[in-house]
Amino acid sequence: xxxxxxxxxxxxxxxxxxxxxxxxxxxxxxxxxxxxxxxxxxxxxxxxxxxxxxxxxxxxxxxxxxxxxxxxxxxxxxxxxxxxxxxxxxxxxxxxxxxxxxxxxxxxxxxxxxxxxxxxxxxxxxxxxxxxxxxxxxxxxxxxxxxxxxxxxxxxxxxxxxxxxxxxxxxxxxxxxxxxxxxxxxxxxxxxxxxxxxxxxxxxxxxxxxxxxxxxxxxxxxxxxxxxxxxxxxxxxxxxxxxxxxxxxxxxxxxxxxxxxxxxxxxxxxxxxxx
Amino acid sequence: xxxxxxxxxxxxxxxxxxxxxxxxxxxxxxxxxxxxxxxxxxxxxxxxxxxxxxxxxxxxxxxxxxxxxxxxxxxxxxxxxxxxxxxxxxxxxxxxxxxxxxxxxxxxxxxxxxxxxxxxxxxxxxxxxxxxxxxxxxxxxxxxxxxxxxxxxxxxxxxxxxxxxxxxxxxxxxxxxxxxxxxxxxxxxxxxxxxxxxxxxxxxxxxxxxxxxxxxxxxxxxxxxxxxxxxxxxxxxxxxxxxxxxxxxxxxxxxxxxxxxxxxxxxxxxxxxxxxxxxxxxxxxxxxxxxxxxxxxxxxxxxxxxxxxxxxxxxxxxxxxxxxxxxxxxxxxxxxxxxxxxxxxxxxxxxxxxxxxxxxxxxxxxxxxxxxxxxxxxxxxxxxx
Numbered sequence: 239x240x241x242x243x244x245x246x247x248x249x250x251x252x253x254x255x256x257x258x259x260x261x262x263x264x265x266x267x268x269x270x271x272x273x274x275x276x277x278x279x280x281x282x283x284x285x286x287x288x289x290x291x292x293x294x295x296x297x298x299x300x301x302x303x304x305x306x307x308x309x310x311x312x313x314x315x316x317x318x319x320x321x322x323x324x325x326x327x328x329x330x331x332x333x334x335x336x337x338x339x340x341x342x343x344x345x346x347x348x349x350x351x352x353x354x355x356x357x358x359x360x361x362x363x364x365x366x367x368x369x370x371x372x373x374x375x376x377x378x379x380x381x382x383x384x385x386x387x388x389x390x391x392x393x394x395x396x397x398x399x400x401x402x403x404x405x406x407x408x409x410x411x412x413x414x415x416x417x418x419x420x421x422x423x424x425x426x427x428x429x430x431x432x433x434x435x436x437x438x439x440x441x442x443x444x445x446x447x448x449x450x451x452x453x454x455x456x457x458x459x460x461x462x463x464x465x466x467x468x469x470x471x472x473x474x475x476x477x478x479x480x481x482x483x484x485x486x487x488x489x490x491x492x493x494x495x496x497x498x499x500x501x502x503x504x505x506x507x508x509x510x511x512x513x
Numbered sequence: 514x515x516x517x518x519x520x521x522x523x524x525x526x527x528x529x530x531x532x533x534x535x536x537x538x539x540x541x542x543x544x545x546x547x548x549x550x551x552x553x554x555x556x557x558x559x560x561x562x563x564x565x566x567x568x569x570x571x572x573x574x575x576x577x578x579x580x581x582x583x584x585x586x587x588x589x590x591x592x593x594x595x596x597x598x599x600x601x602x603x604x605x606x607x608x609x610x611x612x613x614x615x616x617x618x619x620x621x622x623x624x625x626x627x628x629x630x631x632x633x634x635x636x637x638x639x640x641x642x643x644x645x646x647x648x649x650x651x652x653x654x655x656x657x658x659x660x661x662x663x664x665x666x667x668x669x670x671x672x673x674x675x676x677x678x679x680x681x682x683x684x685x686x687x688x689x690x691x692x693x694x695x696x697x698x699x700x701x702x703x704x705x706x707x708x709x710x711x712x713x714x715x716x717x718x719x720x721x722x723x724x725x726x727x728x729x730x731x732x733x734x735x736x737x738x739x740x741x742x743x744x745x746x747x748x749x750x751x752x753x754x755x756x757x758x759x760x761x762x763x764x765x766x767x768x769x770x771x772x773x774x775x776x777x778x779x780x781x782x783x784x785x786x787x788x789x790x791x792x793x794x795x796x797x798x799x800x801x802x803x804x805x806x807x808x809x810x811x812x813x814x815x816x817x818x819x820x821x822x823x824x825x826x827x828x829x830x831x832x833x834x835x836x837x838x839x840x841x842x843x844x845x846x847x848x849x850x851x852x853x854x855x856x857x858x859x860x861x862x863x864x865x866x867x868x869x870x871x872x873x874x875x876x877x878x879x880x881x882x883x884x885x886x887x888x889x890x891x892x893x894x895x896x897x898x
Contacts, residue, residue, distance in 0.1 A: 253757060282744070283718070283740065283741070283742040283744065284740055286739050286740070288584075291749075298746065299746060299748070299757060299758070302744055303744055304739040304740065304743070304744055304745065305744075305745075305746045305747070306584070306587065306739075306746075306747045306748075307746065307747065307748035307749060307750065308580065308583075308610065308749060309580075309606055309607060309610050309749055312576065312577075312580045312607065315572065315576065315577035315578075315579075315580030315581055315584070316580045316581070316583060316584035317584065318570070318572070318577070318580075318581050318584065319542075319544060319570070319580060319581030319582060319583065319584025319585040319586075319592075320584040320585065320587065320588055320739065322542075322568050322570055322581065322585065323542055323568060323584065323585035323588045323590050323592075324588045324739075324740060327588070327739070327740055344573050344574055344577070345573065345577050345580070347573075348572070348573035348577070501563075501568065504563050505563045505564075505566055507563075508560070508563035508564045509563070509564055509566075
């Protein structure tokens with residue numbers, strides 16, 4: 239485990255204090271991301287971190303890399319352009335659940351389909367925190383939010399299943415409670431050559447938590463502890479016991495051709511004298 | 514395609530001229546989404562870009578195309594996209610992002626009949642105001658409008674140069690006629706083109722760096738490319754000179770004012786206009802795009818009939834060149850604005866006239882070109898009254 243002093247060198251400390259609420263889990267993900275970058279010894283001048291709009295997206299402002307805070311839902315589209323322009327760069331998108339699975343859902347599935355070598359870290363707090371706690375595509379059924387006051391009636395997206403089905407070749411999930419193992423999951427995603435998605439369940443005690451009987455950060459972490467389960471344990475449970483539980487750890491890993499590699503082949507084909 | 518390689522004479526359509534110009538001016542990144550009547554630009558670039566090691570991306574939608582070119586541009590590549598009406602509507606949010614973040618990019622909008630899906634294969638000029646005001650908030654924009662295949666070439670080069678040097682999105686507002694019309698043109702040698710580059714930081718990475726700082730409000734900030742070690746932030750929030758968000762009213766005012774001064778202080782340089790038969794004209798046609806071709810024909814016919822007609826063809830629609838109308842000879846009694854819409858530039862000319870001359874319009878939106886006969890009829894009607 240790296241010392242805190244090593245983490246600080248990758249933070250823009252003059253931008254603190256951060257905007258996140260007391261008890262919010264986003265700082266844990268931010269720290270885990272930095273630990274992943276440190277462990278991988280990524281060239282910090284060739285790392286571009288992109289975000290969309292929402293609480294999660296403000297993470298880029300605190301990171302001392304080239305950072306790009308785009309429009310709501312569009313981070314993966316920008317990231318695709320950056321990676322295609324400069325395949326040698328490491329490109330990471332830090333996104334929210336509404337950001338990437340509602341307004342930006344199309345970009346997510348198509349980047350996954352292309353298997354372009356970018357890494358998406360989803361800060362999933364089950365609601366739109368920045369705008370006052372409305373329901374998102376990941377809000378669990380029956381839960382209350384400021385726009386589902388009688389309980390949410392929509393079936394939520396499982397972002398990991400969605401990414402895998404669309405063609406992502408590295409998919410994993412964790413929570414802010416499981417902070418110790420999180421850097422490794424993010425590092426594996428960045429190191430993986432292809433489209434990677436790491437979903438991190440994080441707490442929003444200010445809105446989602448308060449409206450669902452978890453009005454502080456500790457209660458939210460306890461909920462994560464009690465509902466997250468590793469794959470081996472999950473497989474031993476009955477269908478009844480599986481209800482409400484979610485799997486953490488590596489979910490999907492595959493080797494497929496990567497988009498920018500394939501495009502280099504197209505360039506060679508186009509430049510060959512016979513073409 | 515007929516080509517005389519010795520003189521580089523080609524018989525090509527406007528969309529191909531746009532591609533030839535973009536490649537000659539150094540565009541090496543394109544992202545787009547198929548839409549009529551702009552698709553030839555994407556199709557030809559998908560073949561040509563990989564040959565020079567450039568990148569072509571067909572994205573999942575119009576918004577993604579816009580995001581991808583902005584991402585690529587931030588790494589230092591000259592990037593462009595092309596679309597038409599409905600696609601142009603979808604791109605608006607990120608055009609605003611590019612205006613505020615000062616990201617170079619060229620957006621070609623080959624206008625077709627609207628609103629909505631409208632008349633996909635027919636010409637129109639209904640997007641003039643959208644090109645100016647389509648994205649929300651006060652923002653500066655440059656919009657160029659070609660009326661021939663040769664101009665599609667020249668104005669594409671000009672659009673890229675303006676965008677690169679001013680760090681502002683530039684819209685090339687073509688139309689279905691100019692895009693699909695075949696004309697014989699002699700392409701300039703790429704090495705003869707004067708190309709402008711983006712202003713570069715004067716400092717080395719590691720020194721204190723303010724990407725959005727300028728010493729003068731009209732100056733263009735020296736923003737680095739990603740990957741050069743400057744490690745700076747770009748945000749669509751109102752930002753300070755360091756690139757980080759601010760809520761300060763003073764800093765907001767300073768930023769928005771600087772963005773506008775960047776364009777307004779170069780008004781006469783940016784605004785291109787072509788004057789024909791203006792020396793003794795008392796009745797002037799004002800037009801742009803394909804409609805200007807009908808106007809040129811009408812001016813000849815009017816002259817043949819003894820009417821002192823002249824023509825102003827606007828190549829730059831935005832920023833609007835009020836000075837062009839302020840400097841008209843007092844002999845000019847009437848300006849007739851001809852456009853394939855129900856009245857967009859005509860109101861700008863009315864505003865710029867400040868009562869110095871009468872302003873009238875031929876504003877027709879039906880999916881076909883305004884004919885020279887219709888213009889002559891209008892001129893003669895005005896003379897009779």
